[in-house]
Amino acid sequence: MKNNFYYDLESADKGTQTDLSAALDNLRFNEDGLIPAIAQQNDTGEVLMMAWMNRASIEETLKTGQVCYWSRSRQAYWRKGESSGHVQKLVEMRIDCDGDTLLCLVNQQGPACHTERSNCFFHAVKEDQIEIIAEPCCTK
Amino acid sequence: MKNNFYYDLESADKGTQTDLSAALDNLRFNEDGLIPAIAQQNDTGEVLMMAWMNRASIEETLKTGQVCYWSRSRQAYWRKGESSGHVQKLVEMRIDCDGDTLLCLVNQQGPACHTERSNCFFHAVKEDQIEIIAEPCCTK
Numbered sequence: 001m002k003n004n005f006y007y008d009l010e011s012a013d014k015g016t017q018t019d020l021s022a023a024l025d026n027l028r029f030n031e032d033g034l035i036p037a038i039a040q041q042n043d044t045g046e047v048l049m050m051a052w053m054n055r056a057s058i059e060e061t062l063k064t065g066q067v068c069y070w071s072r073s074r075q076a077y078w079r080k081g082e083s084s085g086h087v088q089k090l091v092e093m094r095i096d097c098d099g100d101t102l103l104c105l106v107n108q109q110g111p112a113c114h115t116e117r118s119n120c121f122f123h124a125v126k127e128d129q130i131e132i133i134a135e136p137c138c139t140k
Numbered sequence: 141m142k143n144n145f146y147y148d149l150e151s152a153d154k155g156t157q158t159d160l161s162a163a164l165d166n167l168r169f170n171e172d173g174l175i176p177a178i179a180q181q182n183d184t185g186e187v188l189m190m191a192w193m194n195r196a197s198i199e200e201t202l203k204t205g206q207v208c209y210w211s212r213s214r215q216a217y218w219r220k221g222e223s224s225g226h227v228q229k230l231v232e233m234r235i236d237c238d239g240d241t242l243l244c245l246v247n248q249q250g251p252a253c254h255t256e257r258s259n260c261f262f263h264a265v266k267e268d269q270i271e272i273i274a275e276p277c278c279t280k
Contacts, residue, residue: 009263009272010255017269036176038187045185047178050241062265095263095270097253101190103261113237115150121243123149123235125202129157130235132149 006099020062024055028100034070037102039112042091048112049120051078053102058093065090067104086110111137146239160202164195168240174210177242179252182231188252189260191218193242198233205230207244226250251277 005026009018029035034052041048051069053061057077060068067088071078081087088106095102113120116136123130145166149158169175174192181188191209193201197217200208207228211218221227228246235242253260256276263270 006263012272014272014275016272017266018271020265020268020270023263023265023270036190038178038190040185040187045180045187047180047185047187047243050176050178050190050236093265094261094273095265096189096260097255097257097262098260101260103187115237117237120236120238120241121234122237123146123163125160125163125233125235126157128160130160130163132152132154132156133234135154 006095006097010097023095023099024058026099027055027058027095028098029054032072034072035100035102037067037069037104039067039088039104039106039108041108042105043107046119047121048088048106048108048118051080058102061090061104062093067106081109084110084114086112088112146235146237150237163235163239164198166239167195167198167235168238169194172212174212175240175242177207177209177244179207179228179244179246179248181248182245183247186259187261188228188246188248188258191220198242201230201244202233207246221249224250224254226252228252 027035033054037053038050039048054070057068057070067080067090069078087109091105093104111118117134118137122134124133167175173194177193178190179188194210197208197210207220207230209218227249231245233244251258257274258277262274264273
């Protein structure tokens with residue numbers, strides 16, 4: 001039944017509620033046990049970054065209200081802002097139609113990007129070039 | 141030098157331009173040659189969906205101005221809206237700080253989700269439940 005969980009919900013009415021732990025059990029993690037998580041600033045809609053979560057980091061994020069990723073490079077929990085102070089306060093976590101991507105609506109404290117830019121997507125394709133479109137911003 | 145390309149750009153000034161083909165050569169595709177691509181509605185900021193692209197689908201997207209993903213389930217190009225008409229017109233493609241995620245600003249025609257909802261992220265975590273927060277919408 002695992003693959004059918006999200007499929008079965010597709011035609012459910014708005015307002016339908018289902019057990020969270022079953023929803024998490026049926027997420028489609030990759031072979032490393034990870035799922036992509038997009039962070040979006042709740043009030044402005046700015047897409048801040050994309051990183052990865054495992055089941056435990058999802059549960060920690062929901063429990064603490066502060067976003068915790070899994071760092072693939074460090075193979076360790078990545079409690080966003082733990083060293084920089086640039087934490088992400090969770091407003092709401094959403095799961096997509098087929099359970100293979102998360103969207104975290106957050107209130108970002110300071111810049112989201114490690115380069116001190118507001119968000120990570122600062123290389124814009126312009127014809128046959130890419131252009132840097134953001135400056136590092138002040139922390140707040 | 142491959143891994144240093146995006147690192148070297150981190151401290152470059154706003155407005156700095158770099159060759160697109162070098163930028164694409166240095167994207168960090170996964171072991172299947174794929175990179176996650178987030179689609180965001182350009183005017184409203186709504187996060188519509190996340191899917192995957194390979195090098196060729198990125199190039200097609202940039203050339204045609206219509207978003208083309210790579211379908212992992214079908215192992216084939218996924219020209220979004222080819223059958224449904226719900227195409228995504230590309231406004232701008234952006235690359236993140238370390239070259240492992242794309243953000244496509246688009247003008248979505250009709251609903252982005254295959255369930256006919258406006259976007260794919262319609263399961264919201266509410267305490268110990270998930271709740272369906274969107275109805276299928278009319279196509280436009």
